[in-house]
Amino acid sequence: MRNIILLLVLVSNIVSAQTADALFADANNLYRQDKYEEALTIYKQIEDTKELSSELYYNIANCYYKLNKVAPSIYNYEMALSLDPLNEDAINNLTIAHKLTLDRIEPLPKTLFQKISNNFFEKLHYNTWAYISVTLSIIGSILFILFYLSYDSRKKRVYFTVSILSFLLLIASLMISYQQFNTYQNKKEAIIFAEEIEIKNAPTSSSDDIFILHEGTKVSVIDSVDDWKKIKLIDGKIGWMQSNNLKIINNF
Template sequence: MLTFFKHTIFLTALFFSVSLMRAQSADSLFTAANKLYQQEKYIEALDQYQQIEKLELESASLYFNMANIYYRTNQVAPAVYYYEKALKLDPNDQDIKVNLEFANRMILDNIEPIPNSLWENFMEAVILRFTYETWSKIAVSLAFIFALLFLMYHFSYSTAKKRIYFITSILAVIFVTTSLFFAYRNKHYIDNNIEAIIFSPAAQVKNAPTTSSEVYFELHEGTKVLILETLDNWKKIKIADGKMGWIISDNLKEI
């Protein structure tokens, strides 16, 4: 038991040491990459950013800067791809939204999206406004407030104050439950709505997952699609106007 305990401590220390070294390495790479970016040495800067990405460290700033380089060098698909990845991590960042809009204008496909339902509009405006991690943190903060209000209610001798603390604690419970529901719905949406970007200059979408099947329509690099199903080397996709079909997996990259 003692040996295991020592081994556990060693592994824990090693994990934190490695994590710290990775973070320090990423910080130095990011600083160097930003300097190169400011000097308009985009290829060198991109190489530094990609080294950070290989460390499996994610940040909206990293993806945003990578997307900017791809946009400036007229690489449509990776520009849209990394703007989308940045937006997933920071869905309220206006700079990301604006730059993504500019990048989308470079896409050849002009797809008219189906109007959203009331629930979809609510999802986008409220539930997807924050990440599920943020909603979870809000729920935890509200739970702490509820506990504090409950204690104040319990130890208060004033009837008026007890009434106020009781009502506000009930409201806190409602807000905690709502935040948890939003966190759950957000996570469920993210897990069940796998999006991807077309990376091939032109990709054929067929009506069946076979090479001999009929071509239904064609998509071009940068277009975002929703992955519905995977079968061998084929993906069943759906685009914004509701059309569905099968495409070879190599033609796209999941966000």
């Protein structure tokens, strides 16, 4: 009975994947015909099936961009990059979409370590760093076994040196993987969807306005109270806004 259930689940997944592929092709054809709203409807159907991919969100974002909807286009480019940080098309189009936003916010200066982290470590998902760690552990183990079995002193030195280097790199990759995992778990970023929103100094409607943001701006969510979110900008500004005016970027 259990085997039958597993078989049914497997068949269902295969059929679902085939259906998603067919829908994806249909939506792409509509997009090429400049039928952006029709293509978007089909892309959203695929999203509902949970057959998610960076390419799906990239195409959804392109549709919104063509329809001059700034916030949804930026949000979906960010979703595409959440699934694949190395999606160059999404990176390039996101840069173009940002030019449509009204807010120009200068980031705070970064330390050398932050620059290295942004330009190298964060380019890869923590799962990728985990795979690198596993690969290095296998390589190091094989080289250590070869060192133990070899009778040639020159080869033994090479095997030992490279195996030690592999284990040192393994430790470094494990540390990076752990750090990246914690970053992904704790990071909450969102896109402003309100055309214009006044940011408050406290989570109440009667509190003072401290600055104004516009649709498409990316913020970090650092706290929440009831239906209010405490946000932080890349320039260090902090304030409160109602939750229904922004949309959280999911971490996968």
